[in-house]
Amino acid sequence: MMHMWQLIKLQLKVSLGLSALSWYRRHKDKRFFYGIGLVLLVVGSLSPMAWLYFRLIRTAYFTALMLGQPEAVLTMSLLSSSFFVLFFGSIYVLSAFYFSRDLSFLIPLPLQPRVILAAKFAVVLVNNYIIVAPLFLPALAVFGLNQGMGPLYWLAGLAVFLFLPVTPLAVGSAAILLLMRVTNFSGRRDALRLLGLMLLMVILVAFNYFVTSIPPGEEADFIQGLIAGERSLVNFLARAFPPAAFATRALSAPLPAAALNFLIFTAASLAVLPVISFLADRLFYRGLIGGEEISARRSISARELDRKLARSSSPVWAIAMREIKILIRTPIYLFNSVGILVIVPVLLLVPSLARGGLAPLLQMFTNVEQRLFLNLGAAAFIGVMALFTPGASSSFSREGKMFWLSKVIPVGPAQQIKGKILSSYLLAFLAVPYIILFTLFAVPFSLSELLMVILLGAALSFPVITLSLLADLLRPYLDWDNPQKAIKQNLNVVLGMVAGGAALYLVYLAGRLVYAGGAADPFVYLAVLVASLILGAVPYAILMKIADACYQKTGT
Amino acid sequence: MSKSYNKGKVKAVDDLSLSVRPGEIFGFLGPNGAGKTTTIKMMVGLLKADSGTISINGYSIEREPIAVKQSISYVPDNPEVYEKLTGIEYLNFLGDVYGVPAAARRERIARFLDLFGLTGAVNNLIQSYSHGMRQKIVLIGALLHEPQVFILDEPMVGLDPKSSHSLKEYMKEHCAGGRTVFFSTHILEVAEKLCHRIGIIHQGRLIACGTMEELREQSRDKSLENIFLELTE
Secondary structure, eight states: OHHHHHHHHHHHHHHTTHHHHHHHHHHOHHHHHHHHHHHHHHHHHHHHHHHHHHHHHHHHHHHHHHTTOTTHHHHHHHHHHHHHIIIIIHHHHHHHHHSOTTHHHHTTSSOOHHHHHHHHHHHHHHHHHHHHHHHHHHHHHHHHHHHTOOHHHHHHHHHHHHHTTHHHHHHHHHHHHHHHHHSOGGGOHHHHHHHHHHHHHHHHHHHHHHHHTSOTTOHHHHHHHHHSSTTSHHHHHHHHSHHHHHHHHHHHSOHHHHHHHHHHHHHHHHHHHHHHHHHIIIIIHHHHTTOOOOOOOOOOOHHHHHHHHSOOOOHHHHHHHHHHHHHHHSHHHIIIIIIHHHHHHHHHHHHHHHTTOSHHHHHHHHHOOOHHHHHHHHHHHHHHHHHHOTTTTTTTGGGGGGHHHHHHSSSOHHHHHHHHHHHHHHHHGGGHHHHHHHHHHTSOOOHHHHHHHHHHHHHHHHHHHHHHHHHHHHSOOOOOSSHHHHHHSOHHHHHHHHHHHHHHHHHHHHHHHHHHTTOOHHHHHHHHHHHHHHHHHHHHHHHHHHHHHHHHHSOO | OBEEETTTTEEEEOSOOOOOOTTOEEEEEOOTTSSHHHHHHHHHTSSOOSBSOOEETTEETTTOHHHHHHHEEEEOSSOOOOTTSBHHHHHHHHHHHTTOOHHHHHHHHHHHHHHTTOGGGTTSBGGGOOHHHHHHHHHHHHHTTOOSEEEEESTTTTOOHHHHHHHHHHHHHHHHTTOEEEEEOSOHHHHHHHOSEEEEEETTEEEEEEOHHHHHHHSSOOSHHHHHHHHHO
């Protein structure tokens, strides 16, 4: 037991960066406050979304109140939190249990498998509070404040919040332990990751379809349909996942029943832990050991070797190709940088599909009388795609511990950055096939229009790419042990999107100003082009100026 | 040159002055934490010296870093390489950035792959390589442009005996052509047999430097091991 607590403490310190944070506070206070400031900035930039969610929960509460079951808002949020934890948490469980790099250090230690697994479970659990907090706490607040609940409610609410992810995570962990025991997936971690990410994509699209299928103006009726009656979705799911029902009653029923339900809920949450512990001792090592990656050796003939070595290229192109090759061969990079270019257009189309097919959407485009709007819209699509792909905003971070090589090669940082810009453009231009499909099947562009759209799209991508690279160059996150962290736990990705989004908005304002002044179309195009180039040239010039110094001080 | 950490509290390299000649194999010895890797990292541009200058092949690492990097190559002690590239892609990438012509690239890669016994694996992703194989692919990449100065940090660690022997032979061959090898090591026998001159660093300061004979003159003992232990005690 002693070992378990020690290891849990250690894992939490490492995973949450507590030791590093405390060290920075004592030795490098500038970096400490910089980190804290960045976290606050990200939280602040996400607050409008949180406010929207809060309002949705309020609407749901008042609809439920009219139906005489206000506690349904708690059940809904408890259920959604649990399902999110079950799905996202399970992906995290898989990564933490089977693919953590510290396993090669932990396994040879004289520790029971359950001790190692408990520590990993604790880390996943703590990280899942980030998922649960924004989903559950607004509902807890809306219900508590509107019902005028006393201190016991808030105390019980805190306990429910803390226990809420335990059961879904335990269920997910048990499923993962069994899956890894009976399959040979641990040796094919890349395939498994890609599979998980594709599943995530399907769930996101399905969720989007579900949300957008609510007819506009009929949200209250929709919510009513969800919660009213014994056969409603919420009641059905609550029966399928009883802890949500126990927790709801613990928070909303009169005192004796509330206390009983609270006890059942906490006891059920605690009862799953010995089960996981039992499974850990029996299954964990059997699924883990022997899963080291050993790919079949493909020897190469002298002729093939000659062929592969026959081409030489410029350093800038070589850097761009290195970026692209590594990106497409690392599932998490591929999914986030390229997959997102598939997901975003699909998510944009889903509302139309959910409301009766693509015909009305196509009709809308055909009805746009001014070609100016269509052309600028298509160009903006390329710029927005560049904004959504984190290829540039994680470009330096993705190099990680390999950054030493970029510092010792005889290619100046400025040249290397040009290679990164080139590779970012190659990614952004993955949006061009959509434009071509659009011109083939929706609204035809003339060749000159198509070229102009691509040119303007490239111009709009310029500030997005350079600002994203600048964000990552200033504070690259190189000290990761799992590529997922380089892109998913990298604040630069969010900062790059915010800065790039702001730049696109400024370009839009410039175009609108010229259009409102009654200028002819070519002048509007010109305004967009010039504004984009200026907004891109400034960060580009900064990148070129600071590249040497930043490379010098980055990494060792 | 000097280099300190923690705002000057820890002196990693303390007023070190050293000159290595063309055609020389120079061995850099010292206990753990003596400042060997810090010195090497400053030489190759991975770290900036707090004071002093570093000049390689007549170029200053401070003022002409690209010229220095073009004429040197570096093999780190723990080779972190792009796992998602195949060996051949990694070598091609380095060939491109060092500007090695295609014909020379083909000839050298084939020769070094053969020398280090990596031909069979060069088409695989580096993530499937063992530690020693990674060390070898980094070595081959470093030799691709036939650097004037070859800088290695603990190069023998992880290499099998045959590859270790091949590397030592290559070092001799490299220097015979008037080029230079600078390497750090803990293996005193290797340093004793291979190096023209040896430098010993302790607590950031160069405490001894010279040929084996010159070092022996400084000490009553004959073996490098005892000289090393006596000096670094």
